[in-house]
Amino acid sequence: MTDWIDEEGYRANVGIILMRDDGRVFLGGRTGGRGWQFPQGGIQRDEPFIDAMYRELEEEIGLAAADVELLGETRNWLRYRLPRHYVRRGGLPRCIGQKQRWALLRFRSSEDRLRFDATDEPPEFEQFRWADYWDPVREVVFFKREVYLAALHELGPIAFPTGLPAYPAWWEAALADDSEGLS
Numbered sequence: 001m002t003d004w005i006d007e008e009g010y011r012a013n014v015g016i017i018l019m020r021d022d023g024r025v026f027l028g029g030r031t032g033g034r035g036w037q038f039p040q041g042g043i044q045r046d047e048p049f050i051d052a053m054y055r056e057l058e059e060e061i062g063l064a065a066a067d068v069e070l071l072g073e074t075r076n077w078l079r080y081r082l083p084r085h086y087v088r089r090g091g092l093p094r095c096i097g098q099k100q101r102w103a104l105l106r107f108r109s110s111e112d113r114l115r116f117d118a119t120d121e122p123p124e125f126e127q128f129r130w131a132d133y134w135d136p137v138r139e140v141v142f143f144k145r146e147v148y149l150a151a152l153h154e155l156g157p158i159a160f161p162t163g164l165p166a167y168p169a170w171w172e173a174a175l176a177d178d179s180e181g182l183s
Helices: 049-061 135-139 142-159 169-177
Strands: 010-019 025-030 040-042 068-073 078-081 097-107 125-131
Touching (some): 025 049, 025 135, 040 049, 049 068, 078 142, 097 142, 135 142
Parallel strands (some): 010 097
Antiparallel strands (some): 010 040
16 A cells, blocks of 8 residues: 555655553654654545544554553645645655644553564654653754644644633744744
């Protein structure tokens, strides 16, 4: 099976927000020091979203369905375009970005279950940390920020039924000068 790229050039993808009971979320440190992000990966043609989500969860961080509880998922695709210099030239089908559906999972296991070598491919991550709920918006590569923000906002009421966590101090400064592109 191959990854699914739609007629507009967007690669179908699943994103995973893994949250502990204390409200902190999993951030994986990409192999080679290439930043921090949530687990994510391609959906293969005709693969159900839930199947892709559990496959990526196992491939990227070694967890099985028994290690998590599915709390919710985004209703629609969230899209981002790749910056021009990341778009493959000459490859078909041409991929200009990703369309993602996001799942919110509660971590129900112990950290010793996390592993990054559960795939035949080179590992996506080499380290991890538990971050405050809004921190991934600042940590992820700039062109994914709006999608992260949208996913966290949509799934936040499920994660925090009595109200979303307050925005951190850095948030206001970033919105004031828009130097981080958060608005």
